[in-house]
Amino acid sequence: MPELPEVETVVRDLRPLLTGRRLTVIHVGKAKLRRPWKAAWGKKLTGSTISSIRRRGKWIILDLDPAAHLIVHLGMTGQFTVNTVNVPTPDHTHLVFTLDDGNELRFRDVRRFGSVEWFAHADDVNHFLGERLGPEPFDMPAKQFHESLMSSKRTLKALLLDQTVVAGVGNIYADEALFRAGLHPECRGNAMTAKDCDRLRLAIVVVLTKAIESRGSTIRDYIGGSGLRGGFQDEFTVYGRTGEPCVKCNTPIERIRVAGRSSHYCPQCQQR
DNA sequence: CCGACGTCCTGCTAGC
DNA sequence: TGCTAGCAGGACGTCG
Numbered sequence: 075m076p077e078l079p080e081v082e083t084v085v086r087d088l089r090p091l092l093t094g095r096r097l098t099v100i101h102v103g104k105a106k107l108r109r110p111w112k113a114a115w116g117k118k119l120t121g122s123t124i125s126s127i128r129r130r131g132k133w134i135i136l137d138l139d140p141a142a143h144l145i146v147h148l149g150m151t152g153q154f155t156v157n158t159v160n161v162p163t164p165d166h167t168h169l170v171f172t173l174d175d176g177n178e179l180r181f182r183d184v185r186r187f188g189s190v191e192w193f194a195h196a197d198d199v200n201h202f203l204g205e206r207l208g209p210e211p212f213d214m215p216a217k218q219f220h221e222s223l224m225s226s227k228r229t230l231k232a233l234l235l236d237q238t239v240v241a242g243v244g245n246i247y248a249d250e251a252l253f254r255a256g257l258h259p260e261c262r263g264n265a266m267t268a269k270d271c272d273r274l275r276l277a278i279v280v281v282l283t284k285a286i287e288s289r290g291s292t293i294r295d296y297i298g299g300s301g302l303r304g305g306f307q308d309e310f311t312v313y314g315r316t317g318e319p320c321v322k323c324n325t326p327i328e329r330i331r332v333a334g335r336s337s338h339y340c341p342q343c344q345q346r
Numbered sequence: 347c348c349g350a351c352g353t354c355c356t357g358c359t360a361g362c
Numbered sequence: 363t364g365c366t367a368g369c370a371g372g373a374c375g376t377c378g
Contacts, residue, residue: 077371108354108373132372150371151356166356185355187372206373228349237373244371293371294358313371334351336369 076148078132078211078242079285080296080304084154085129087299088179091156092124092136097179101163101170108149109189111169118142118192131207131241135199142192143199149187151295155180184295207241211278214240220271226263230274232333233263243278246291246313249338251277253312258344259330259337284309312338 076084099116122138129135134154136144146154156177163170169181169190181190193199209218222239223230233239234248243251252259254277257270266274290296290304293314297303307314311321316329316338325342 080371105355147372149355149373183355184357185370185372187355226348232349235372246371291371296371333349335372 076132076152076290076296077244077247078129078282079247079288079306080290080298081129081132081134081148081242082286083290083304084148084299085127085134087302088154088156089127091177091299092127092173092179094123094125096121096123096174097171099169100172100178101167103166103168105166105168105186107168107183107186107189109147109191111190112192115192118194119144130203131210131237132244133203133207135203141196142194143196145189145191145193145199145202146181147189149183149185149189151185152181152183152188153295153297155182155297155299155301157301206237208236208238209240211240211242211275211282214275216268216272216275219275220266220268223263223266223271223274228263229259229332230257230261230263230266231259231335231337234278235333235335240278242282245335245337246293246310247278247281247285249313250281250311253339253344254281256343258346259332259339261346312340314338 098120102111119138119142124136125139126137134146156179158177164182166184167180167182171179173179223233226233230252231248234243255274257274285306288306289298291306292303293307312327315327317326320327320340320343323342325340327338328341329336329338
């Protein structure tokens with residue numbers, strides 16, 4: 075589900091609700107997450123204060139005091155929200171923390187592709203994220219992106235979904251950025267010119283920025299940190315618009331399978 | 347080494 | 363109305 079704009083929205087929503095709050099784990103579900111929560115972690119963080127909350131790629135990082143860190147990934151259907159206790163806890167809620175203002179921080183994930191992990195040291199967090207993630211799209215050097223694409227025979231779609239190439243892009247925003255740049259998802263990285271690469275890099279930045287301004291996209295499960303839905307789904311140009319007219323040329327949008335994922339594009343505006 | 351593909355999980359829906 | 367195959371915003375292990 076959540077890509078960079080959705081995760082950024084969750085972090086912005088949660089920041090005022092979590093910063094400075096003391097937390098304690100009060101419920102651990104029995105279902106196993108992709109990266110299992112270890113029972114010992116609950117005791118370690120009991121009574122800790124959340125000093126900051128931030129995002130890196132699609133990961134959420136809670137910095138704790140005394141020094142420790144919680145790393146959260148929402149997978150496809152994850153929700154990370156603060157609720158008042160009178161709101162009933164829905165099914166598939168795997169972790170609940172109480173906050174010292176009486177509210178609850180809840181991690182819910184129907185498909186359980188998400189995870190919450192505890193780390194003792196900042197170095198371990200940096201190592202963990204560093205080996206999985208490339209640059210943030212907003213400060214990615216043009217040269218580095220160019221180099222990543224040019225040196226690969228893979229399709230543009232596969233490259234954009236690879237978190238080590240650029241962090242935070244997923245299936246929706248890959249399709250939207252490729253449309254904006256006028257590039258076909260099956261183009262090969264090594265067929266790109268420097269100009270193509272930079273057009274694509276800028277398209278990613280613009281699409282993600284607009285999506286954040288709309289609080290992300292809600293197709294089905296996604297909600298922000300305070301339970302609000304996103305609004306960018308109303309501005310999709312290609313994603314989920316199979317058969318509908320292209321916003322630029324009216325040609326019907328097509329859907330094909332690329333890199334194992336459905337890809338939406340305009341056959342007129344995006345040629346190989 | 348690189349790239350393509352299957353797998354993890356539940357729930358919804360399009361199509362019969 | 364009822365059933366089922368197929369698909370879903372992600373990441374990672376395995377295979378050729």
